[in-house]
Amino acid sequence: MQVETFDVIVVGAGISGIGSAYHLMSQCPAKRFVVLEGRARKGGTWDLFRYPGIRSDSDMFTLGYSFKPWTEAKAIADGPSILRYLEETAREHGIEEHIRYNHRVVAADWSSDDAMWTLTIEADGQTRRMRCNFLHMCTGYYNYERGHAPDFAGREQFAGRIVHPQFWPEDMDYSGKRVVVIGSGATAVTLVPEMAKRAAHVVMLQRSPTYVVSRPGEDGFANALRRALPSKLAYGLIRWRNVLLQQFFYRQARRHPEKAKERLLGWVREHLGPDYDVDRHFTPRYNPWDQRLCLVPDADLFEAIRSGAASVETGHVDRFLDDGIRLTDGTEIAADIIVTATGLELQLMGDMPVRVDGKRVDFAQTLNYKGMMFSDVPNLAYSFGYTNASWTLKADLTCAYLCRLLQTMDRRGMRKATPRASSETAAEPFLDFTSGYVRRAMERFPKQGSKAPWKLHQSYLRDLMVLKYGSVDDDMEFSNPDSTVSRAA
Known part of the structure; x- marks a missing residue:
């Protein structure tokens, strides 16, 4: 040959x-x-x-x-x-x-x-x-070919459906179903507000919190600039603006982690209100940018939580049950579908x-x-x-x-x-x-x-x-x- x-x-x-x-x-x-x-x-x-x-x-x-x-x-x-x-x-x-x-x-x-x-x-x-x-x-x-999937005890006992986001089935219908999404990374914070639109309720179950920041889905300044300038020129200017802003905020967060942490958590409190337990569910044990920040457009995750369509539980999985998950502190979470957004x-x-x-x-x-x-x-x-x-x-x-x-x-x-x-x-x-x-x-x-x-x-x-x-x-x-x-x- x-x-x-x-x-x-x-x-x-x-x-x-x-x-x-x-x-x-x-x-x-x-x-x-x-x-x-x-x-x-x-x-x-x-x-x-x-x-x-x-x-x-x-x-x-x-x-x-x-x-x-x-x-x-x-x-x-x-x-x-x-x-x-x-x-x-x-x-x-x-x-x-x-x-x-x-x-x-x-x-x-x-x-x-x-x-x-x-x-x-x-x-x-x-x-x-x-x-x-x-x-x-x-x-x-x-x-x-394979995502990271921990070996949860009792997995075979669960009567519902278990799916990893990397291999999402075309026939998955979660309308009116109780859903638990295990994870707190970029995939989980994407899945939860989207599934909450049709599911009976969605729980984001996390072992520990992640920094989550909201950003507008549309960039108003960028769209206005594109209407005023030729496409390539506007794109170049917007690209450089975003690069410089991102690099500035990253450096500031690494130099002043406590101030960055305070600001990030302050934004979460603004979205979820003074009565929400931000310390438990949205305050990580690490400094900003020790891990990648999770971005949510137009505060969709926070809106889903505020509306009651979604909620957050923080704890460790003890085992899967017939109809849900039991945590190590004894809390039981009912589920028809479990999504293991547990990483790559x-x-x-x-x-x-x-x-x-x-x-x-x-x-x-x-x-x-x-x-x-x-x-x-x-x-x-x-x-x-x-x-x-x-x-x-x-x-x-x-x-x-x-x-x-x-x-x-x-x-x-x-x-x-x-x-x-x-x-x-x-x-x-x-x-x-x-x-x-x-x-x-x-x-x-x-x-x-x-x-x-x-x-x-x-x-x-x-x-x-x-x-x-x-x-x-x-x-x-x-x-x-x-x-x-x-x-x-």
């Missing part, structure tokens, strides 16, 4: 993969590339998740691409609208013709002898292989085996380079977004930097680019986040370094300067298959 060869292979046709394709087409038009998507449709997260109310937890002026203005009225958009935006982007820029669906990459092998990756692919029930010089992994950061299962590049010259790479022993490459692993980039801002902000910078790197390699006549960390670079955790889904996975993830270019700053402004205008030579070794090394321009 003939093995197809490309300059670049992009794995994943979600928000990162479509962005990567655009950048390759616009900045490296001579490069031959293909986008491999394991599923039957593009869109990644926004095609996979179908649970009620699925929406962005970032504003679309920063979650949207820098090159493709978001034109709908809502700044906090629903999942179907985001999927249409991605499909429109792919169609307008001719990306669709580069996508191969139902092509699941199951292994990647690098050969230094010819500076090429060989990918093993499962497609249409057959095993195929493709080769490329550079590999860009845009597979997201969680397991598409993180994984790096789908946990596929990656080998360099026959030796499998243990990514937990590598250092992450500029938030996108790995020490001693040549010609492999990975898109990973921000924890404190929109995913696409970092994905856009990663794609643009990849094109800069490819241009540099072409200009210098080099086919291999390998990040090399010095012995003085100390290893630190990849993410400094206390969320359960992060802690469960960090031992399998690469580390970040103690200094640039191995340090993750979670700052769009700093990354913009480094990735768009900074050197491509810092701790990067350029070479050819004969092992000749060059750092010269």
